Amino acid sequence: MTGAVVTGLGIVSPTGLGTREYWSAAVEGRSAIRAITRFDADRYPARLAGEITGFVAEDHLPGRLIPQTDRMTRLALVAADWALDDAGIDPSQHAAFDMGVVTASTSGGFEFGQNELRKLWSQGGQYVSAYQSFAWFYAVNSGQISIRHGMKGPSGVVVSDHAGGLDALAHTRRLIRKGTPVIVSGGVDAALCPWGWVAQLASERLSTSDDPAGAYLPFDASAAGHVPGEGGAILLVEDAASARRRGVPGYGVIAGYGASFDPRPETGREPGLRHAIDTALRDARVTAEQIDVVFADAAGLPALDRVEADALAAVFGPGGVPVTAPKTATGRLGSGAAPLDLAGALLALRHGVIPPTVHVRPDPAYRIDLVTGAAREVPLRTALVLARGYGGFNSAVVVRAAEPI
Template structure:
């Protein structure tokens, strides 16, 4: 088991809070940031609730010249990056430029910016489409803007596996550290709360149509009916353990294990790959199921997908064999930002010895034999967490994070 890659900075911009401290307090309080969509008029759409990053003003956190060139999801990513670097007490100018890397997750790209420019094309003609249309909605825009802004000229890339992307990007960051990068910025954000983005999401058939903000997203509940979309996410500073130790950094935890699989076609009747991804992550970390103190569930919120995830968890840990939580019920499903945010929360759980709750569950589905942490945070000895994520289309990922050795 390698313990050479540690997380030293958390940058969170999500429904419920800016920065790790504010968001963590929000999560432990068990409140909900889900409410009516305000970024546009949602009345013509069947889904009208979302987790919005309320109070976020891009001009206050992103240079003005960058604001006009980029989409909301990149604004959120840049703001989260600044928070992560500050939290890590790391000044990029002090690190050789080719020893810094950036790997982010992306789901839908800059849909709000893209919609605005497409509308200009339709209504006014091609001469009214801005030059930045070609880059602002590009799925790699956030990685590019982060690397340019902070002079990070090492390996840079983007992973496009929807909700699983945050874990896949974290794994790539670990590979880069092992290959010699001193520091990697990784994670993801998303922001598809515009008519174009919401319409694209509705096509999956997975969005909740409930108008009850407290019951619209209730995974593992007997009345689960889909998930609520959200925006935001987290950016993490990942470093070589020795380099972090040399500069006196504080580590939140170690990236100890990772596994990924892809689901077979549904008509084959074969088992989905989430269980296998989790087993690969445990094997990569060199530990058994008995070492896991909490599982952060993917928690889609659709009965069949919840049943499949519960079956994967119970197959590894036994019925009710490990505490399971889904704090994303407070903020919505954040796509490319969701798994990275779960990792950040898992690391805070390890730091403080408490498991955040899953909220809104009134009657747990009988077929989901899980020790679900409901309504209130649960004090616990947490040194190792398993984070699960599934991306639309068949992507599965799992990551193990452990308490730091620093």
């Protein structure tokens, strides 16, 4: 076993808090898409979301952190705690500069920012929290996790919309290769507040359907946008030698990565997703035939779904590999979507089960083998995870099952 090994998972998902709950819901095809309750969305054109329920931050975090953070960062801190526990790592037993934090963010602490701006406009500047100086910022999750656990090694934040989670994990892999033994990575977003909602509506990619089973339908003839959600996954990524010394096989290895950027549509040039896939396969030193499952980006818009389906058909052949998009049950979670998909891919490799894509009746014109209806049990060794961000970001990561110690 060599390379960057994922030894711990911390999952906060609309379909379940914790790895066991999330995976059970994913395999069973349980959906969390429903009407928004976190604010009054009646006046907005989109009114559905994947919300996390049952999360009480005070049950998991010290009181001093509550006024410094909003829902996004609280979820990220708890997910990081769970990832460390899952990996069996006590940060106090490691040198501070041997541990780093690299996360992704799509919106930062929008909820915190909105609340403080309300105070500014209605009460005056003296009522704005001093924590506003960092709590709204894209890097706040990385900062708060590093402070909580005394992690002073190479750290940072990646901002490339929904592709950011994979980009953060790829940067983590680079840092592992350069000598940092332990890095907390992934992404958690939570922008289900009026300010965050308006920002997402501006993309013109949100579904306006009020039917939870018919709002987010990638690769379906009725596709008309996606449903947003909150949450994601934080992963503990470890140097293989470090994991081996601890006798931990881990969930799997981050084996390959590729990224590209789409040209402007008016140029007439080809989209870049296929290039990202090809690059990831070459980096992992695997052929298309060795990929057992693809976790799709699944934009839910016909033009973008066509680009993804065509790229998959070009690389693997029409229907040449099973494809799944568990995010139809959670919504698209911003920068948290791809890390959650990667965690799902690692769990699929471990259990030999491909979770289904709920709600969708695949259009045969897309020429992909989309797993729907029920989970598919099949031997799995290697998976490809795809993510795309608004504006043209494309990322692809290959993960391989862990080898026995």
